[in-house]
Each structure stands twice: as C-alpha cells, then as structure tokens.
Amino acid sequence: MRIPCPYCGSRDLSEFVYHGDAAPKRPDPAAENASELFYTYVYLRENPAGPLRELWYHASGCRSWLIVTRDTRTHDIAGAVLAMESAS
Amino acid sequence: MTRLGSGGLIDRSQQLRFTFDGKSYAGHAGDTLASALVANDVKLVGRSFKYHRPRGILTAGAEEPNALVELGTGTRREPNTRATTVELFDGLVASSQNRWPTLALDLLSLNQLLSPFFVGGFYYKTFMWPASFWEKVYEPLIRRAAGLGRASGLPDPDAYEKATAFCDVLVIGSGPAGLMAARTAARAGARVILCEDDFRLGGRLLAERVEVEGRPGAEFARSVEDELAAMPEVRIFRRTQVFGTYDGGTYGALERVADHLLAPPPGVPRQRLWHIVARRCVNAMGAVERPIAFADNDRPGVMLAAAVRTYVNRFAALPARRAVVFTTTDDGWRTAQDLIAAGAEVSAVVDPRREVPDSIMAPLARSGARLLRAAKVTRAIGGSSGVKAVEVAQGGSLLRIEADGLAVSGGWNPQVGLTTHKGSRARWSPELSTFVPGSLPEGMRVAGAVSGDYGLSACLRAGHDAGSAAAQDCGFAAASPDVPRAEDEPIAVAPLWHVTGGRGKSFVDQQNDVTVKDVEIAWREGFRAVEHLKRYTTLGMATDQGKTSNVVGHAIMAELTGRPMEDVGTTVTRPPHLPVAIGAFAGRHRGRHFKPTRYVSGHDWALRHGATMVDAGQWLRPQWFSAPGETDWLTSVIREVKTTRLAVGVCDVSTLGKIDIKGKDAGVFLDRVYINRFSTLPVGKARYGIMLREDGFVMDDGTTARLGPMHYVMSTTTANAGKVMQHLEFYHQVVWPELDIAMVSVTEHWAQYAVAGPRSREVIQAIYGTAADVSNGSFPYLACREIMLGEIPTRLFRLSFSGEMAFEIAIPARYGESLLGELLREAVGRGGCAYGTEALGVMRVEKGHVAGNELNGQTVVRDLGLGRMASSEKDYVGRIMAGRPALVASDRPTLVGVQPVDSKQRLRAGAHVLALGAATTAENDVGYVTSVVYSPTVGSWIGLALVKGGTAQVGTRMRAYDPVRNGDIEVNLVSPIFVDPKGERLHG
Amino acid sequence: MVERGPLVLRPASAIPELCGSVELSRAWVLACERHPQLATVIAYKGRRADVAARLKDRYALSLPDGPRRATRGASALIGLGPRSWLFQRETGPALEPELSEVLGDAAAVTNQSDGYVVFRLTGPRVRDVLAKGISIDLHDRVFVPGCSVGTTCAHIGVILWRLEDANDVSVFELAVFRSLARSLWHFIEESAAEFGLAVTPAC
Secondary structure, X not given: OEEEEOOOEEEEHHHOEEEEEOOOOOOOOOOOOHHHHHHHXXXXXXXXXXXXXXXXXXXXXXXXXXXXXXXXXXXXXXXXXXXXXXXX | OOEXXXXXXXXXXXXXXXXXXXXXXXXXXXXXXXXXXXXXOOOOOEEOOOOXXXXXXXXXXXXXXOOEEEEOXXXXXXXXXXXXXXXXXXXXXEEEOOOOEOOOOEHHHHHHHHHHHHOOOHHHHHOOOOOOHHHHHHHHHHHHHOOOOOOOOOOOOOOEEEEEEEEEEEEEOOOHHHHHHHHHHHHOOOOEEEEOOOOOOOHHHHOOOOEEOOEEXXXXXXXXHXXXXXXXXXXXXXXXXXXXEEHHHEEEEEEOOOOOOOOOOOOOOOEEEEEEEEEEEEEOOOEEEOOOEOEOOOOOOEEEHHHHHHHHHHOOEOOOOXXXXXXXXXXXXXXXXXXXXXXXXXXXXXXXXXXXXXXXXXXXXXXXXXXXXOEEEEEEEEXXXXXXXXXXXXXXXXEEEXXXXXXXXXXXXXXXXXXXXXXXXXXXXXXXXXXXXXXXXXXXXXXXXXXXXXXXXXXXXXXXHHHHHHHHHOOOOOOOOOOOOEOOOOOOEOOOOEOOOOOOOEEEEOOOOEEHHHHHHHHHOOXXXXXXXXXXXXXXXXXXXXXXXXXXXXHHHHHHHOOOHHHHOOOOOOOOOOOOOHHHHHOOOOHHHOOOOEEOOOHXXXXXXXXXXXXXXXXXXXXXXXXXXXOOHHHHHHHHHHHHHHOOEEEEOOOOEEEEEEOOOHHHHHHHHEOXXXXXXXXXXXXXXXXXXXXXXXXXXXXXXXXXXXXXXXXXXXXXXXXXXXXXXXXXXXXXXXXXXXXXXXXXXXXXXXXXXXXHHHHHHHHHHHHOOOOOOOOOOOEEXXXXXXXXXXXXXXXXXXXXXXXXXXXXXXXXXXXXXHHHHXXXXXXXXXXXXXXXXXXXXXXXXXXXXXXXXXXXXXXXOOHHHOOOOOOOOOHHHHOOHXXXXXXXXXXXXXXXXXXOOOOOOOOEEEEOOOOOOHHHEEEEEEEEEEEOOOOEEEEEEEEEOHHHHOOOEEEEEEHHHOEEEEEEXXXXXXXXXXXXXXXX | OOOOXXXXXXXXXXXXXXXXXXXXXOOOEEEEEEOOEEEEEEEOOOOHHHHHHHHHHHHOOOOOOOOEEEEEOOEEEEEEEOOEEEEEEOOOXXXXXXXXXXXXXXXXXXXXXXXXXXXXXXXXXXXXXXXXOOOOOOOOOOOOOOEEEEEEXXXXXXXXXXXXXXXXXXXXXEEEEHHHHHHHHHHHHHHHOOOOEEEOOOO
C-alpha cells in the first residue's frame, strides 16, 4: 500500500504507524461524566465498512500525524491531510 | 534420444551435462530440465502425493502438477521445483521425490491398495480415533507416506535481497500481447517494466509454428526484444514471476537471479524480491491449457496438447513417436499437425465433437491418422514406463489404439490469479467455457489470452491497445497504431470435463491425487461449495494451487449439483500466484541483520575493555566487563557492584532516549503528559517523571531537566524512546495543536555516561578541572548545567539510578569514546571500574527502582508505590482512566521486595507467589516476581515482586513457586528498598 | 580536587572499519563518510515567515516548503517536515549558537552535528544499490538534484538527497543516525558488492 503524505508525497506503508479512527476527540477532563467519556474515547470504536478518516503517523518520514481517508473494504485512499492543519 | 536433428530454440553447440536420479544425461543451452528429460526419453519423473502413482511431465510451464523434483544437493537442495521451468545448466543435479527406495520400484505405491481410505475427506475420517494416536502415530505416518520433497534442513548458503522498482507501465508476460503492450507504451515514452517468468521472451510465440509480419513468431519476439532492450526507459526482467497484486499499484515479483547457475557469483544474490510500483499495469499472463479427466489419465506419456507443441517446436524434442491426440478444441488439432511435421506418427485424433470444421481436419487428411469424431478417450493403457495404448469409445464400441503418447486438449484457462488478489471474482464466460477476469484492480488492464482473446492477431491487437491506453493514462501520447499482421488461428472449444466408463482412477487434480470420484464423495457428503470442496478433498492445494485442475473440478461439481458454472464459481486465489522461497521475503534481514543494530560511541572501547555485549532493543550495550582472570559473569558483576558502591563506577547510558523540548508552552505540555508537575521546575534542576497511557497504565519513566526557561531535555527508557516520541507528537499535533512547542530527539547527538559511587564527584571534578565546581553546595542532588569543556559543550546532571551519589555527563557523540577513556582513567585511579547493564540492574533492584520488568504495561503508579507523585491539581494523560475502581482497588498487586529465607537459595524472576501451605492453583496465586538479581550488598538473591496487598504483606513469609524451572522456595516479603532506605548516599 | 594537565578529547569515527577499506581499481559505487555541522530548525507557531526571512537575510537561503534541499555556498537547508528543517554547513564557526542568534525566538535550534553520519554515494550503478533499501522513485527526471526525502533504507531511518551530478554521474548523500551508521554501511557493502564498491577518504 502507498499513502500520499501531504508533505512527503506517495510513500510505502512500512513508513507509517496506524492509530485508527480519527473521529474520537479527547474529552473534557473536567466534565461531570468524564470517566464515561474517557472510557468511550479510549475503548469504543466504530468499525465501518467504507471510507474512514484515520490517524496515521509518518514515523519514518516527516514525523507528521496525518488524517488519511481510506476505504476499509478496498484500501483505496481518497486523500490525506496533516492532522495539525485539519479543521475538525 | 528423441531430439530432432534441427529446429527449436536450443543451442546445439552448447552441451550441458546434468543428472537425474544419479544418472547422467546431456541437454543443450535453451533447454529446461523437463525438455532435456523429454529429449532423453525420460518419461517417469515422479510419484504422486497420496497413491505414489508413477507420473510424467504434464505441462511445459509453471502450472506443472507432477514433474516436481529436488534440485541441487546438500545445503542447496531445494524440493518441489517444477522441472518445466528449471533452466538447464551444466552440472545440474536433480532427483525425483516422494518415492522409496527408487522411482521405478516405489514400495509406497502399495498405498494404492489402501486407496479406499484415501478418498475425499480421508484426513478427517481415517485419522480420528483414538486421540492419543494423533501425534504419535497418525501424523508421522501421514508425513512419511504422503508428501512432496524434503527440505535440506541446513542453513541456506545463498543471499537473497529485496528491491523496489518504479514505472509508468508494468507489463506482465512477454507473449504476443505483452510484447506489443510493452513496445507500444515504450514507444509513447512511458517508463516500462516488462516481467517474464521464462528465461526467454516470447511466450507462445516460441512454441507455435506461427508467423508475424511474415516471419516466424520467435524471430518477431526477438526483434521486439531488441527494440525494447535499446530503449533507456525500458527494463526487461527475465526469470521474474509476478506473484501478487497489492494495494496502490504495487506488485510483488520474484527474480531468479542466479538459479540458472551452479551457484551465485560472489556478491550476487540467488533471488531478488521486487516491489514494483506501477501507475498502470498490463496483465498479459496468458492462459494455461486444462486436461480432461478419464481413467488413468495420469500415466506418464499423457501430456497437454499445447505442451507437446512446446516440446516439439521450441525444444526440438519429441514427447511421443506415435501419438494419439484427444482434443475438444480446434487448437488440439494443431498438435497433430506439429507432431507430423516433426516426423512423429499420429495414430489418431479423437474429438468428442460431432462437427469439426473441414479446414481443421483437411491438413491431416493424408497423414494416415485416424480422425475420430464423436469419440472419447476412456482410458490410457500402460504401466509405470508410460502409455502403451489408448482406449477410445466411439458409437458404442471400444477401440484400442497403440500409442506411446497421448496429447490432451480440454480448452484454456486464463490465468486470472493476479486479477483477483484484491478481492474481485473471476467471471464465467459461457461463450468461452472458462473463467475470465471480473472487475480489475485499479490501474490494471488485461490483454490477450488472459482475457480470453486466444487468437494471435487478437493478442497482438489487444496488447497494442492496452499498452497505448496505459501510456495515455500516464500522460504519454500514443504513436500511430502499428499492429503487426498475423492470422487468428481457429480456437473453438466444446467443453468436456470428464469421461465416464473407463476402468481406473480419473484424476482431476494430479498434484493432490484428487479423482472425479472424490469430487462425487464431497458432493454426496454435502461439501458442495467450491471452497468446501477444496478443503474437503484438497483439490487445488499445494504448489500448483490447482492451475490445471480447479476449473475441471468445479465443472464436475456443477454437473453434480445441476447448477450453472456462473453460480458454482471458482475459488479465490491469494498471493503468491506461484511459490516463493521464504528466504526471498527475508532478504538480507537474517541472523545478526534481522533488524538493524545500533552501536554506542563507546562500542569498540567497551570491547577493548573486556565487555560482553547484550541486545537492548536495537542497541548493543556492555553487559559486564570481564577483568583478567574472570571467567563467569556473576564474578564480574559482583565486582562491578562492590567497586561502584565502595569507590566509583562508570557506565554507558547513551542509549536512553533524549528529547529536547523547547518553546513557551514546553512546561505546560510536560505538565499534561507527566503525572507530576514540570512547569514549576527551576532552571538548572532535574526531576523524575512518570507518564501514563490514556488508559491509565504506566507507559514510561525518566528524568527531565530544565536547561533554560523555555528548554527542557527529557530522558526516556532505552526501550521506549521511539514510542515516547510518537506519543508526544500525537498529543502535540493531534490533541493540543494550540501549544507552541518544538520537540526533537537528541539521543544520537549526545553520548552520556553515568559516574556513580562515593568517589564519583572526584572523577567529575577531575574531568572539569576549573571549568566547573561540582561540590555538593554548588551542584547538589538533581542539579543540571550546561558546561563548556574547552571548546566542547557538555551537559552535567546529578542523577542516580544506583542509589549512590552519581552524575551523568553528556558530550557530543564523536567525543564519547575519548571521554570514556578519561573517565575510566580517573575512576581507576580511585579504585573504580567500568560497569555494564547487569551491575546497573543489580543496583537498581537493590535500591528498589522500577524498570521495564515492572513498567510492563499492566501496572499503574500506585502498584509501583509511586502514587504520591501524581498531582491532584492538574489534568494529565491517563488521569481519568487511572481512577477506575479496579485500578485503585486495595487488593491490586503492588511492589514489594522478596528475599529467600535461606540465603543460599536461588530466586527466579517469573516465580509465582503463594501463601505458605496453599495449593498450587491459579486461584491461590497472589502475585509474581518481576526482577531478580544476586545482591552482593545483601549477600543473597533478591527480587522485586508484585503481590496482592503489597506493602501490608511486608514481613510475611510466602512461597516463590516456579514450576518451569522446578523452583519452590520460601521467601520473606520485605521493603523493596534494600540499600540506603533513607537516601543519605545520593545526597552526599 | 585532583591536579592534572589540560584534558584532551579526540573525535572518533562512527565506523572505524570504513577508514581501512581498500580502493578498488574498477569502482561502480564510490562511498565516503562525511561530518558536516548540522542543526535542526523548528519554527515556532506562526513564525514560519520570520524564519524564512531571517535565513534569507543572513544566508541567502530560501526555506524549502517541501522535501527539498536548498544550497548556497557551503550551507544547505533540507526540508524535514512541515515546520522543521536540517541546516547543514561544511565549515565555519560553531553552527548552533550562530543560528540561535539569527533565528532568536522564531525557531528552536538544536545541534545535531554528532547525531548523524553522512555517506556520499556515486557511480553509474548507485541507483541499483539504493533501490535495494529505499522505496522511493529515484529516477533521474523524478528525483532531481535538490530533492530530498526522509525515509528508510533497509529499515534504517535516513535522510537522502541528491547533489548536482559530477562528471555526468549522479551523486547522492544519505544522513543516518550515528548509532546506525555501521548497519547502514553493512547494507551498502552487501548491496554494492555485485557492482564493485570503492571507499575513498573524501569524494
């Protein structure tokens, strides 16, 4: 598999580390139900068949965390952006 | 000899000697092992998998199920090599396999008498009871009797390597379609890689009597090859099989660099595994012919009709002098023509079709061959030396036709494998009676026989079009169309899968000895889906993966179930399309080079000083230093510990991770990733910190020092350096991108040495001289400072892992070795020594410091007695989850020290802790020993353990039970701090 | 305090065995070890333009906005990531203090001179050698002089860049962490063996 790193260009899968679904956001630790929110954040993931925005770390390249949109059925990659510059 | 006097693509001027089963033969350059065996009239080449039936050569390609041989001898012996693709070389040694004692007299062929036990599903039926027989009786029995070749069992002497290649257009296969695709794309200016499994380009052009542009096919192939070879953007990979289609236009290919040589030349690998990254791919892998099942269709001398043409036309070797051709295709009739043209006799052509076009029959009208329509071969008659006659049924009567060879043509199977590796299914074509590629992987086109275009002219055209389109996709305008002129030979086929009525076994899968009857049994017993059929009968397994057998087997199942082939479908194939040696996947990464090794600056210095090195992740670290006369490690380690505690010791700690963290939010960031506070740490001070994973468990520990208002340097454990960097980058880039910080690893820039012991200050002071005052007042415990040593910047820390007064000095790595020498000289002058990781470990256990064994991903800070470090006034990674009830429960295993009651007894790490007198059951397990060392300070083996109730249990006596090493001793639970519990030494 | 003469520390090579290699008569790949001064430059939040301006001012170097290498005289600037660069200088006074002063509070400057060893590789078959470890398209027209990449070579992290051709032959440099230099050298030796490898003190 090749991943299009926004900084480095198309790179081999072996340069990256996978981190999973990019949707969960670290909850507010001051929230009243923080322990529930964190439990969900740490452990619960959807497992959709289809396009998924995922976190990947370009460990052997520019050391950027990326949000890669990958179809989990086909491994087709629609695009990748730097997590730091991602609006969401 | 059956070698023809002229013709073929062999070099008769080059004679190559080889042996098969110890007997010497000769062949020529350009031969395969199979063609040389054919030329030497060797028909019997192997014994079958289950029944040990005599087998010959069925095909002329990589799909061969029968002619598997052991190639080479000694360390280079390789089993299950297909004789049909082995390029002959001088000195080649091959032997048949799966026979005992000899190929001709194989006593294991008695298996045939047991054949009722070997029917479909026999593994599951025969070897069921009693269970105690599974490992001791059944498995050895099956392994000895049934099987393929033998691995050498010796270390492989050859090198393998991996490489990556990039191109615009990858062309797989160099038959007429592939050659045209490559030429067209290359002429358009695309970067082209052409892969051909064979050692010669041309595919069927080499094997058929055809003309392109009025020239023989092989000549045309050569002219295209010459043109391609002269183009700088074209790479031709011969002897290279593309075995897999992967994501993103990546293809796996194996180049057999030196398999056609007796041994690889110096520096040259035997095989090279290629990752080919292609923007577009033209798959022109062609098709393989399929056999027809009839009684005893596995006799030596029964060969696929196209393979017969290959041996006759390409290799000028006659597989039969007097042949019968059994064909259900127009194509098979050409075999009869080619045999006759080569001087052989054709006794009969047997075609089950009622109507065969005159144009096909006419050329054979005066050949003397009997042309039998609406007829079927029911049985091949003969013995282990081969076919002697053929039994033919026509119109209710049985004929016996004398022959020494039988050519069979059941139609063609496109090689759809590479089109299905990404999950798409092959599609049944009723017009062609075969499976053709379904939806294609992105970027791939198919051209030629692989897509069911069998005619030569059609192949040339399809290859041209695919090459042109692929080049255009990559932005290269195609040159004006240029498709060479050729004929489309007749290719009609009327499928016939098997012939009933003959007496004897009718084989569907010759490699796995699966018969028509086995398919019927599977059907009867409910294993009707093709994937179930495969698992139940082994149809389509092993090295050939059913390339000649799957479709026949599936068609028979379709007949039995009364379902159309579209519904029955065919099995899914996965990479590799052809067998690949494991060594090729390993490449050069074996032995010491399995993973890269990291060397400290003081590596050679350590070796010169008697160090034994130990792997620590990728690093090599000195484990201990043997002084003259010391022969066992424990003696050295005890000396190192005693010397350090009494005087001074020097230890290389360069491998610890070091991360520079700068910026105005550096302190805030550290407060969030550590459980304790760093924003309030004064400049010039260091502090021990612990970081958690978000799930609340301890991830890593280390000391972080503040070198300036906006500058910290963090240290991590050796093992976790990379993981911590990734963790920090995650929280910075993904979670808190608003923080203004800059992080970079400086592990490699700084070599770092610990100097520990009561006289360590003297050593450090001697190194710095007047450059720095390191007295206790000026440089107390946990102080840190950047100090110039002449022109060289250094960093000095007052840290201690050993419990002694200690310093760590960091220096740019190029000066590391030199500084080590100076440090040791100063230390030795004060009765000191160098120490390694063993002594380091002893001293940290004596001091009750946790390390990797305790930071094992299952412990929280309270377990380690460090709960008081956690700040309650701020949030940090892992805080919320660490508060889960189970993680704060009072009965969690917590850190204690353990000491054998009898000081002579050996304690072992990993031993389980049980109450005295408790039965050795899992329920009674209250913890385990994490780290054990021999402590010269205490005078016995001591350890750290995680025990339920922990601190509250200190003072009790328990059992350390180690069934793995027969250990079962009584131990006292004690404080984990064995040395200087008040910490007076390190502040000294 | 113990009295002693002034301390003399000597620099050491990361790969002693490289120094002893023999020069071959017919070399397809030439290799040598180099030790330029290096420092990482990481722009603080929103300060990229400042960093670019100050480096332009002082060194006439354009800040690469991708994986490229800009050069001016003995200095070069290699793009490592979206806001980090590796400053390289063959000679001159100590790099880190100077750069820190030039960049002030706009960027974090960290000395890495001892963190990397740089190998220079050249020869008609140099791409064939690199292809055995690196999965980057190094084609002459794709990876042109001035291109750089952070990637792995035989599972070893490297920064690779291409210099201007010398005598019509491509020249590459690979920076590798000092501790991994021997492992990378082992890869180079094995991978170049079939072509012939020569080692020169300077190339």
